[in-house]
Amino acid sequence: MMDRRQTEEKIFKGLMYLSLAIVVGSLFAVFAIVIIKGIFALNIAMVTQTPHGGYYLGKEGGILNAIIGSIYLSVGAIILALIISIPTAWYLQKFSRTSKYAAAIRMVLDIASGIPSLLYGAFIFLIMIMFQARASLLWGIITVGLFIAPLLTRAIDEVMQTVPVKLKEASYSLGATRWETIFRVVTRQAFPGLITAVLVAFGRGIGDAASVLFTAGYTDSIPTSINDPVATLPLAIFFQLGSPFPQVQERAYASVIILLVIVLIICIGSRYLSKKYARYSIK
C-alpha cells in the first residue's frame, strides 16, 4: 500500500522534472539554433550600414535602417503609452482596493491587453484609410503605443497597489492630501517597479511585427521625419527570410541575433535598474 503511494509520488515528480527540462530546454534550443545559424553571417556592416542597392539579392549593406527604425518607433510608442498609463494608474490609486468601479476599469484594461497586436494594426489601418494617410513612423508609434498602453497601465497599477497602506497613512497623518500622497509617496515608492514595467513594455513594442505590418511601412533609409515610413527589426527579419537567396536568409539569422541581444539588454537592464533604485524605497 505504502509502496504504491510512494511510486505515484516518484512518477509525478519525474514528470515534473521532465516538464521543467522541456521548458528550460526550449529556451536553450531557441538561442542555440539561432546563434549557430547566424553567428557567421554577423558582421560589423550589419549594424553600421543601411541596405545598399541589391542588398536583398545578396549584395553589400546592413540593417541599420531597421535597428534605428525600431528604436525610434519603440521610444515614441513608450512615451505615448506613458502619457496614457501614468495618469490612469494614478486615477486608479484614488479608489480603495475593494472598489467595484476601479475593478471595472481594470477589467477593461485587461481585455484591451489581451487583444492581439494584429488587431490594433488592423484597427489603426482602417483609421488611416479614413484620414487617407500613408504608412509612417507616426502611425507606427500610434499603433504600438495604443497596444502597449493597457499592458503598461496594468503593470504600473499592480506595482502601485503593492505600496503598503501604512506608508500612505503616515503621509496623511503629516497633513498631505490624497493626491499629494499618490504623486509624491506612492509614485516614488513604486519607482523601481515602474522602471521594470516600462522596459518590459518597451521589449514588447520592439519585438512586435504584426501591429506595424500595415501601419509603419518599410524603407531602406533611416527616417528623417515622423511622416516618413520606417523599417523595423522584426519586419526586416521577416522580409529577409522570404528571400530565395541563401546569403540574405543568413542575414535574417544574424538580424535575429541582433534582436535577441537588444531583448537581453532590456531584460538585464530592467533587473539592474530596479535593484539600483530599490535602495531608495522604504522597506
Add this chain to the structure above:
Amino acid sequence: MIQESRDRVISSVLFIPTLFSGIVLIAMIVVLFQKSGKILTQLPLTELLFSSSWEPIAGNFGFLPFIMGTIWVTALAMLTAIPISLLSAIYLSEYAHVKVREIIQPVIDLLAGIPSVVYGLFGILLVVPFIKNYIAPAVGVLTSGYCVLAGGIVLAIMVFPILISLSFEVLRTVPDEMREASLGLGATRWETIKYVVLKRAFPGIIAAIILGFSRAFGETMAVLMVVGNVAKVPNSVFDPAYPIPALIANNYGEMMSIPLYDSALMFAALILLVIVVAFNIAAKYVFLKLSVMT
C-alpha cells in the same frame, strides 16, 4: 474648500486618459463591425462560417478552413502546453527550493520576452525539418514539415510562460495551513497536491488556461511562418493550415483590389476580436469569484 475643488480638478484631468483606453476598445469593436457589415448583408452568416470554399475573386468567402486551421493549431498547442506548464508550475510552487525558483524565474521571463519572429525562425530552422525528416517518416507520412504540428509546437512553447506564471500564482494563493493539515493526516506530498491544492486551485487554473488560449488564438507571426498557409480544412496534424491571424496579415496588401475582400478580412478580424474578448471576460469572471473566495 480650495483643497476640495483642486482635488476634483485633478480627478477629472486624470479621468480623461483613463476613459481613453475604454474608448479605443469600443471604437475597435464598432469600426470592425461596421466594416464587416458589407459582407454580412451580402452573404448569410451560416455560409460565411460553415462553407469551406474560399475564392475571393469568384465572390466565395467561406471561412471554415481558417476557423478550423485556428482551432487545430491552438488546440494542439494547448494540449501540449497545459500538462507541461502545469507540472512545471506545481514543481515550482510545491517542491522547489527558493533558489531554484530564483533561477527559473528569469528563464520564464526571458521566454515571455522573446519576439515572435524569433520563435518563427526557430520553427523554420528546427521544428519544420525535424517533422519532415524524422517524425513524418516514422509514421509513414509525406509532408514539407510546414504543418499544423509545427505551428502547434511553436505555439506551445510561446504559451509556456503565461501558463506557468499564472498557474504558479494561483497555486500560491492556496493557504499553507491546508497543505499542513493534509500532510499532518499522513498524506504524501503528491496526494496533498492532488486532493487539496489542485482542488482548491482548480477554478484559477481554468482561468489561467482560458487566458493562455486567448493568447494562442491571436498569435500571428510565428504561426504564420511555420504552418504552411493553405486554405483547406486540415485532416491531420501533418496537413498545412491557414489560421485567421495569418489570413489577415498575409492579405492586407491586396484587399482593396477585389470587391468585398476588405470587408471579408475585417469580418475575420471581428471573429478574432469577439473570441478573444469573450475568453478574457470569462477568465476575469473566474478570477474575480476566486478573489472573493479567499
